[in-house]
Amino acid sequence: MKSRLKNIAGLLALSLFINSCSSDDNGSAPADGTSGDVELFFDNGVAGDALMLGNSYTNSNGETLIFERFTYIVSNFVLIKEDGSEFTYPKNESYFIINEETGQFTVHLENVPAGDYKKIKFGIGVDQQRYLQGETAQQSFWDLAFANNMTWTWSTGYRFINCQGTFTVDPAHGGDTTSRGFMIHQGSNTATDNYREVVLNLPTTARVREGEMPNIHLKSDANVILDGDTKIELHHNLNGAGTAASIMAGENLITIANNTKKMFTVDHVHNGAGTHH
Amino acid sequence: MKKIVYFLSILSVLSCQDDNGEYIEIDQPLDFIIPANFPEPVQDISYNAPTQKGFELGRKLFYDGRLSRDGTVSCSFCHEQASAFTHHGHDFSHGVDNLEGLRNAPAVQNMAFQGEYFYDGASSSLEMLSIVPIHNPVEMDENLESIVLKLKQDPVYVKLFSQAFANKEVSSGNMLKALGQFMTMMVSANSRYDKYVRNEAGGTLSTQELQGRALFQTNCATCHATDLFTDNKFRNNGLPPNPNLNDLGRETVTGFAYDRYKFKVPSLRNVALTAPYMHDGRFGSLQSVLNFYASGVQNTQNLDPLLQQHPTLGIPLNQQEKEAIIAFLKTLTDEEFVSNPLFYFRT
Numbered sequence: 358m359k360s361r362l363k364n365i366a367g368l369l370a371l372s373l374f375i376n377s378c379s380s381d382d383n384g385s386a387p388a389d390g391t392s393g394d395v396e397l398f399f400d401n402g403v404a405g406d407a408l409m410l411g412n413s414y415t416n417s418n419g420e421t422l423i424f425e426r427f428t429y430i431v432s433n434f435v436l437i438k439e440d441g442s443e444f445t446y447p448k449n450e451s452y453f454i455i456n457e458e459t460g461q462f463t464v465h466l467e468n469v470p471a472g473d474y475k476k477i478k479f480g481i482g483v484d485q486q487r488y489l490q491g492e493t494a495q496q497s498f499w500d501l502a503f504a505n506n507m508t509w510t511w512s513t514g515y516r517f518i519n520c521q522g523t524f525t526v527d528p529a530h531g532g533d534t535t536s537r538g539f540m541i542h543q544g545s546n547t548a549t550d551n552y553r554e555v556v557l558n559l560p561t562t563a564r565v566r567e568g569e570m571p572n573i574h575l576k577s578d579a580n581v582i583l584d585g586d587t588k589i590e591l592h593h594n595l596n597g598a599g600t601a602a603s604i605m606a607g608e609n610l611i612t613i614a615n616n617t618k619k620m621f622t623v624d625h626v627h628n629g630a631g632t633h634h
Numbered sequence: 635m636k637k638i639v640y641f642l643s644i645l646s647v648l649s650c651q652d653d654n655g656e657y658i659e660i661d662q663p664l665d666f667i668i669p670a671n672f673p674e675p676v677q678d679i680s681y682n683a684p685t686q687k688g689f690e691l692g693r694k695l696f697y698d699g700r701l702s703r704d705g706t707v708s709c710s711f712c713h714e715q716a717s718a719f720t721h722h723g724h725d726f727s728h729g730v731d732n733l734e735g736l737r738n739a740p741a742v743q744n745m746a747f748q749g750e751y752f753y754d755g756a757s758s759s760l761e762m763l764s765i766v767p768i769h770n771p772v773e774m775d776e777n778l779e780s781i782v783l784k785l786k787q788d789p790v791y792v793k794l795f796s797q798a799f800a801n802k803e804v805s806s807g808n809m810l811k812a813l814g815q816f817m818t819m820m821v822s823a824n825s826r827y828d829k830y831v832r833n834e835a836g837g838t839l840s841t842q843e844l845q846g847r848a849l850f851q852t853n854c855a856t857c858h859a860t861d862l863f864t865d866n867k868f869r870n871n872g873l874p875p876n877p878n879l880n881d882l883g884r885e886t887v888t889g890f891a892y893d894r895y896k897f898k899v900p901s902l903r904n905v906a907l908t909a910p911y912m913h914d915g916r917f918g919s920l921q922s923v924l925n926f927y928a929s930g931v932q933n934t935q936n937l938d939p940l941l942q943q944h945p946t947l948g949i950p951l952n953q954q955e956k957e958a959i960i961a962f963l964k965t966l967t968d969e970e971f972v973s974n975p976l977f978y979f980r981t
Binding site: 488489490491497499500503504508510511512513514546547548549605606607608609610 | 678681682750752755756757758759760761762763765766768769770777778779805806807810811814884886887888889890893
């Protein structure tokens with residue numbers, strides 16, 4: 358019994374020694390079979406400025422927008438190593454909501470195999486395949502999405518992006534200065550699959566170890582939704598009464614799906630045990 | 635008959651007796667039988683394979699007014715079994731506070747064989763579609779979270795959920811799954827017509843009905859295709875739009891102008907029981923429907939090309955031919971389906 362205790366003490370000392378080595382900034386090979394956590398922080402902005410609800414931002418379409426809501430779904434996270442090998446986060450737990458109104462900016466991934474990751478891949482919204490599998494596959498994600506204004510109820514889908522506020526149009530761009538509401542509800546419907554995936558390089562390796570959590574700091578640019586590769590002018594999308602612009606269907610959703618493939622960039626990666634970003 | 639049996643993982647309710655010697659009911663997978671004259675189902679039933687308890691729970695929910703805000707409107711309120719689960723005699727569906735909807739309640743039958751639901755295809759999931767009438771402010775005006783709170787107070791539901799689902803939870807997801815299981819099993823395929831095409835006992839059609847069938851095959855069966863009597867597509871059949879509603883149909887969902895005034899081609903099974911007809915219930919009889927196709931079709935935006943093949947728009951039919959088609963349509967009535975106690979929850 359005594360000798361067994363001694364062995365355990367020896368193992369403990371050895372493992373402590375190994376652990377102390379792994380906190381070396383130069384890094385070390387991860388121990389096989391171990392895992393750690395990864396945190397992603399989504400920093401919302403508008404064309405390089407910080408996004409603040411209630412502030413106004415003028416885009417290249419000559420329209421000035423005041424955001425009152427900016428919420429989106431990110432999903433299906435994959436971490437990719439330098440050799441191209443991938444770790445796919447369990448799909449049932451891989452749906453998250455980032456919400457500027459409630460201050461929900463992080464995605465926390467648990468039990469990621471220890472390793473050095475060079476790229477991340479994720480989806481914007483809910484993939485059609487998953488959606489068709491119904492609530493079984495989504496667990497209680499519908500409840501969470503409903504609480505965050507991310508469900509449609511007149512049809513049965515998820516809003517991938519919910520961006521609302523008011524806008525005015527520069528008279529030089531053919532508008533008047535009346536403030537009108539705008540509502541952008543990006544999503545799929547039974548005719549169009551608007552789910553898209555993005556793959557982003559990490560400027561620094563994200564080092565996942567037991568007890569060591571990399572924090573991946575992303576920037577999300579709300580401006581690209583309307584002012585990305587293809588422009589969408591709100592004043593060309595007014596309702597019949599001309600009182601507000603709503604973008605919820607049709608060609609605009611396909612445009613937004615493609616524009617938002619450039620919505621995210623990785624700004625930097627923090628390695629270590631801290632939770633700063 | 636093609637037969638698919640889904641083997642479910644054995645639930646914890648397998649044993650007949652628990653440690654205290656109490657009797658425990660067994661949950662069992664249900665056979666989902668594809669009628670021999672039907673095409674393959676469109677929905678993947680393995681995602682939500684029906685079980686005995688899931689089905690019973692779904693049926694109880696279907697008949698329960700607690701799914702509406704004020705407890706007055708159940709699914710069965712607008713989907714009555716005797717009318718093949720439609721709202722007999724009502725052009726529009728009714729809701730809480732005696733509010734009126736904008737469309738005629740469609741039949742709930744053969745749901746697993748459809749890819750999209752509602753006249754505009756607002757949903758493509760059998761498991762999720764119940765979300766729409768539950769949240770519609772002029773129908774049930776409720777939300778899932780609130781319903782779950784109500785159901786958790788009821789020991790009968792707590793027991794049924796625990797029997798029907800492995801995680802035993804009274805949850806929004808399990809509620810939608812149970813409703814989906816009930817609707818999956820609602821197959822109507824035993825009309826006199828079905829017996830005729832399957833050469834079963836009782837499957838005889840009269841001369842007039844056979845003449846009607848031939849006319850139907852020539853003039854109607856491109857859209858009302860297969861033995862489901864629908865091609866599951868969206869089409870504009872040339873109804874003059876009701877200016878008070880200005881219902882854009884499929885465009886409401888897709889946002890594409892080429893979908894304006896297109897509505898889902900409905901199945902014609904049990905059609906003799908489902909008056910009034912069309913998405914807005916404007917026609918009170920099958921005679922009126924055929925009068926419309928013979929002489930009422932208008933050339934509105936996106937009118938289906940199939941209704942533009944003759945010198946006049948629509949389908950040329952004389953009265954004798956209309957009567958024959960109606961006689962044929964009446965052979966699609968499935969008395970067994972509309973009187974089957976399996977689909978009726980007796981309180």
